[in-house]
Amino acid sequence: MSSEHNFVLHNWCVPAEWNAPTVVGGRGARLLLEDGRELLDMSSLVECSNLGHQHPRLVAAIRAQAEQLSFVTSAWGAAPRKALAERLLELSGFEGGLVFFTLGGADANENAVRIARQASGKPRGLVVTRDRSYHGASYMDMALSGDSRTAHQVDSEAWGVRRVPPPYSYRCPFASRSPHDCGQRAAAAVAACIDAEGANRVAAVLMESNAGSNGIVAPDSYWPSLRDATRERDVLFIADEIMSAFGRCGEWFAWQRHGEQGRPDIMTLAKGLTGAVAPLGAVVMSAAIARRIERQMFYGGLTYGGHPLSCAAGLAALDAYRDENLIERSRRLGAHMFKELQKLQAHHAVIGEVRGGHGLFAVVELVADPATRAPLAPWPQQADQQRALMRAALDEGVSFGSRGNLLIIAPPLVIDETDLAAALALLDRLLGRFFPASRVEQNS
Ligand SMILES: Cc1ncc(COP(=O)(O)O)c(C=O)c1O
Numbered sequence: 001m002s003s004e005h006n007f008v009l010h011n012w013c014v015p016a017e018w019n020a021p022t023v024v025g026g027r028g029a030r031l032l033l034e035d036g037r038e039l040l041d042m043s044s045l046v047e048c049s050n051l052g053h054q055h056p057r058l059v060a061a062i063r064a065q066a067e068q069l070s071f072v073t074s075a076w077g078a079a080p081r082k083a084l085a086e087r088l089l090e091l092s093g094f095e096g097g098l099v100f101f102t103l104g105g106a107d108a109n110e111n112a113v114r115i116a117r118q119a120s121g122k123p124r125g126l127v128v129t130r131d132r133s134y135h136g137a138s139y140m141d142m143a144l145s146g147d148s149r150t151a152h153q154v155d156s157e158a159w160g161v162r163r164v165p166p167p168y169s170y171r172c173p174f175a176s177r178s179p180h181d182c183g184q185r186a187a188a189a190v191a192a193c194i195d196a197e198g199a200n201r202v203a204a205v206l207m208e209s210n211a212g213s214n215g216i217v218a219p220d221s222y223w224p225s226l227r228d229a230t231r232e233r234d235v236l237f238i239a240d241e242i243m244s245a246f247g248r249c250g251e252w253f254a255w256q257r258h259g260e261q262g263r264p265d266i267m268t269l270a271k272g273l274t275g276a277v278a279p280l281g282a283v284v285m286s287a288a289i290a291r292r293i294e295r296q297m298f299y300g301g302l303t304y305g306g307h308p309l310s311c312a313a314g315l316a317a318l319d320a321y322r323d324e325n326l327i328e329r330s331r332r333l334g335a336h337m338f339k340e341l342q343k344l345q346a347h348h349a350v351i352g353e354v355r356g357g358h359g360l361f362a363v364v365e366l367v368a369d370p371a372t373r374a375p376l377a378p379w380p381q382q383a384d385q386q387r388a389l390m391r392a393a394l395d396e397g398v399s400f401g402s403r404g405n406l407l408i409i410a411p412p413l414v415i416d417e418t419d420l421a422a423a424l425a426l427l428d429r430l431l432g433r434f435f436p437a438s439r440v441e442q443n444s
Contacts (some may be wrong), residue, residue, distance in 0.1 A: 014147065017145070018259070021394065026053025029415040031399075038433040039288035040412045042423050043401030045286055046274075047212050047243045051320050052276030052412040058277045058316045067310030074101070074302060080311035087318055092253055092267070096287030098294075101280065101306030105242035105270035106136025108281035109144060109206065112268045115283060116204035117234045119292040123407045124160055125203025128235075131173075132215035134165045135206065136241055141331050144206060147214065148380040162197060164189045166211070167218040170365060171373065183219030191229035199233040205268075210356075211252035212243035215363040224261045236289070239264035242281070246272030247321060247413050250331040251358030257358060265289055275317045280310035308384055326413040333420065334359040336408065340424050347428070348436040350376065353367075361414070364407040365433075380404040385434040392430055398423050 004010075005018035013020075021039060025032035031039045044050055051058065062071075072078045085099035100115065102108045117125050129135070131146035142150040143159035145316035156163065165173035174189070176182035185238050194202050207226065210217050224397060230237040244254035245414075255262040266289060270281035309360070321327060336358040339363060345351040351366030366376040366386060377383040382404055390402050400423075401408030411420060 013132065017043075021399075023241045027039070029412045029419055030051040034156060038315075038397060040400055040407055040419055040423055044156045044410050044412050046271075046401070047408070047410045047443070048077075048271035048276035048411050050246050050248060050272040051317060051326070052414040055275060055277065055316075055320060057320050058313050060276060061312045061316035062278060062309050063270055069308055071308060074305040074307075078306070078308045080308050080315055081306040084306075084311045084314045086283060087315065088269070089277075091302065091318070092284055092308065093263070094284055094286055095393050096290065097285050098290040100283040100285075100298075100300075101311070102270070102282065102302055103279050103304050103307075104136075105303060106281075107270065107305075108142045108268040108270055108283050109135045109238075109240060110138060112238045112283045113140065113144070113204060113206065115264060115285060115289065115293065115298075116238060118298070119285075120203045120236055121203065122203040126160050126162055126197055128162050128186065128190055128197075130164050130166045130190075130207060131435060132168065132214040132216055133208055133211055133240075135208070135242075139369045160203075162193055162202075164193050166214075166216050167222040168216050169219050170355075178318055179219035180221045182353060183221035183223050186218070187222050187225035187229055190208055190226055191233070194229070194233050194235055197210075200236055202233075202237050204233050204236040205230050206238040206240060208240045208242075209244040210249050210358075212361070212408065212410070213403065215355065215365065215403065215408065217363060218416065219236075223255065223258050226262075227258070236265045239267040239373075241267045242270045244361070245269055246275075246317070247327040247330040248272060248359050248361050249412065250327070250334055252321075252327055253356070268307060274310055274313040275320070276354045277317075278307070278310035278313040279304075280307070280314055281429050282291070321389045321413075324414070330359040330413045333413075333415070334361065338362055339407065339419060340421075344428055348431045348435060350431060356409075360411055360413055361411075362409045364409065366405045366407070376405040379382045389430045389434045392433070393426060396426055396430075398426050400427065 010018050022034040023031045024034050029041050031041055089097050116124050129144050133146045135141045135144040142154045143156040143161045146163050167183045169179035169182035172182040174185040241253050248259050251257055266285045268283055274280045341354040341362055345354050349370050350366050352365045352370050354364050356362035368374040368376050
């Protein structure tokens with residue numbers, strides 16, 4: 001049988017080397033492969049299938065909407081779009097605000113920047129983002145992102161983007177001794193960048209609440225300090241919640257962990273918004289932003305933005321998160337998973353740090369030497385043994401997320417507890433097999 005790569009150019013791959021599984025179905029946290037095998041999905045297919053695969057409620061919602069009304073131009077009204085916008089505003093405490101719907105995450109971030117520039121009266125205002133961030137793969141998003149895969153393709157400065165170092169406390173760019181201090185210094189770097197450019201020239205600061213693609217989980221001190229710094233300078237703050245919302249980080253929206261102090265002016269959503277069963281993104285803006293733009297022309301639009309089928313899926317997804325207590329479940333299982341991963345760290349010297357602990361999202365950083373923190377491979381390369389580990393996991397029916405020397409563990413929030421335990425046991429076994437020399441003997 002000829003392979004799909006003869007016809008399709010896939011994401012993020014060398015086309016001629018494409019060698020990924022082909023999926024024909026799914027149920028819960030499991031995917032059914034073309035060859036009849038099942039695969040336990042420990043990454044929610046790039047942190048988006050929060051509700052698992054083929055959730056019956058979502059499938060039924062799409063079917064019912066398709067029978068009623070499949071499409072109407074995004075410039076006209078549609079009942080599921082209105083209902084979803086109202087629900088999102090209420091859920092996030094942005095009552096009186098507005099929602100602009102997109103097709104996914106990249107266009108949500110682009111439009112968030114456009115809206116922030118319009119609302120701030122700085123049509124070409126600067127946007128401050130950080131290194132080791134990911135906001136999407138369109139040109140504007142590549143400019144916004146501090147991502148090793150795309151940085152060479154675009155001149156960020158020319159797009160009005162200024163980048164600052166990340167709150168990466170394991171390898172703190174400010175040489176801080178404590179995560180708390182690293183978080184504060186990283187936030188101070190944002191403030192310093194705004195001051196250096198002049199707050200009157202900066203339209204917005206755009207940050208991920210947790211960096212899924214680059215594996216950075218900010219210390220608790222970061223977000224509140226950052227938020228205070230932007231408020232004091234009257235610079236709009238956009239939270240990229242595309243990966244981190246809808247229970248992934250233990251809250252509906254990850255910023256909620258910091259209470260009202262952490263509230264952004266604008267947040268962008270996608271992925272878990274529909275549990276990925278239909279393409280949808282959203283820019284949710286506060287009442288204050290809505291008031292600033294409501295009497296101006298908005299020069300932006302997407303033919304399929306807020307597609308009725310996707311909005312129907314979004315409504316069903318919100319119901320499923322609520323009725324199945326999935327936000328709370330993610331918090332509980334996430335705390336357990338984090339402890340189990342820390343136990344693995346105690347056994348396997350190849351684990352330098354386990355990050356996360358809030359919801360079913362964890363990053364495991366692999367190192368050549370935990371004492372010196374020497375990376376297993378220079379970022380963003382990946383060591384052969386890590387590649388072999390991932391391949392062996394797939395052969396054993398489990399798919400973990402992985403990038404560079406990171407393992408990203410982010411299963412669907414509906415994952416069965418026994419499946420979660422089995423996947424972590426497999427990881428333990430495979431770490432021992434592929435990194436035997438670095439195994440720390442117990443009681444030694
Ligand atoms: C934090 C974040 N922002 C933006 C995006 C881009 O979303 P999309 O792939 O839907 O364009 C992603 C996707 O991985 C993401 O994780």
